[in-house]
Amino acid sequence: MKTFLIAARRIVALILLVAFWESASRLGWLDPFYMPAPSTVARVMMQLFAGGEFWTHLQATFIAAFAGLAAGLVLGVGLGFAAALFPMLAELLEPVMVLLNAIPRVILAPLFVIWLGIGLASKVALALVLVSVLMFFAVYNGIREVDRRLVERIRTLGGGRRFLVREVYVPSVTAWVMGNLKVAVGFAFTGAVVGEFVASSRGLGYLLQFAQSTYNAGLTIALIVVIMAFVLLLFALSERLERRLLRWR
């Protein structure tokens, strides 16, 4: 009941804000060149979805984001596990990862374009780097901070490495990965869109770049809203997955 009330209040606030924006535009308080009315943005959005071309852009961004997300998860989780199990590898990997974690990783985008061209590969690479560094730390720190009591429990029951990994490490790691999945989804989209923004011939980032270069504020806002809507949808999906996999919590 309480969460319902909170949601209701939020929706009302949003409607009021949009209504205020719309009336401010109609009354001429806002310059449509900089701040087009919500109705204009909505019209632009409908035109986007009605035109066939938009779907290929949407598809391009989704493919880049998902490919980067999947590859980044595999790479990050794999390296995190390996570093936690083999201290020698951790010695080498940790400084690299700390450095990659400290910098804004999107600065690598121009380099990926030079290396991999303006096609899909450079976008996947950027999303992959963003996601894998996040996952590396989630898994690496997670394994090192695994509950010692559970490890000792398995050992006193006679279990060796195989049972430790299966009964303690993998479930713990799953919890950390799932806890970071939403952030990872966001990162994957950041990577894909920024990659397209830097140099490409397709994708939502490309459209954004186009809208910006033609000073089309309506199209820019419409694209931002579309990207937000899709990311929110994916957040909801990962939340469901999280609840399913972590139902023991």
Place this chain on the structure above:
Amino acid sequence: MLRVRGLTVAFGGPPVLENIDLDVKAGQFTTLIGPSGSGKTSILRAVTALLSPQSGTVALDVPANDVGFLFQDDALLPWRTVRQNVALGLRIRGIAAGPATEKADRWLSLLGLEGFGDRYPRQLSGGQRKRVAIAQVLVLEPRLLLMDEPFASLDAIVRMRITEELLGWVEREHLTVLLVTHDLEEAISSSDVVYVLSQGPSATIRARHEIGIPRPRHVLETRRDPLFAPLVELLWKELS
């Protein structure tokens, strides 16, 4: 069944335990009592090879697989159901899922947890979790049971009930027990032999007492035994 000789444990400083000698005879309930922080737990950890002592020996007459360890905190796997937690040790010993589950369920109902098999530890009360932990150990039919203040976290009523129950199991399964506790009355009411550990660092065995109160024991009746009160007083003096 268990002989500890000259056990010294140190963690890079002055020894926590020094020159501990301790015997646990088959079929006996032995308790090691000592102040908090005296290193009692380290003795059990040395017996189960969770830590390697600086010097001294631990000799077991039974294979390591016949030793059960009941921890202070229940340490159940939070992501496994109650049934899976109880079956865990059986699975580790290579028993197939079917028979392991069956056996786990049988022990769950013996401990009054019928119908709780599909729950997760989070969904249980402290007392219920402790019963699961007991089932997890007893299902393996150990011959030597090590217990590290197993009931410290429970409230007094639940604690008394579970202690009583566990004494029943010890009797029925002819278990040999080594209990570590700082609770005087618990030590005397359940044990045949009580070792008193001095305050650490360099804690060592200060005294050994045979408790002549006849078995089987019941928590409440034992306290009315004429031997009980003088023993409490004696141990209290040795501890302080």
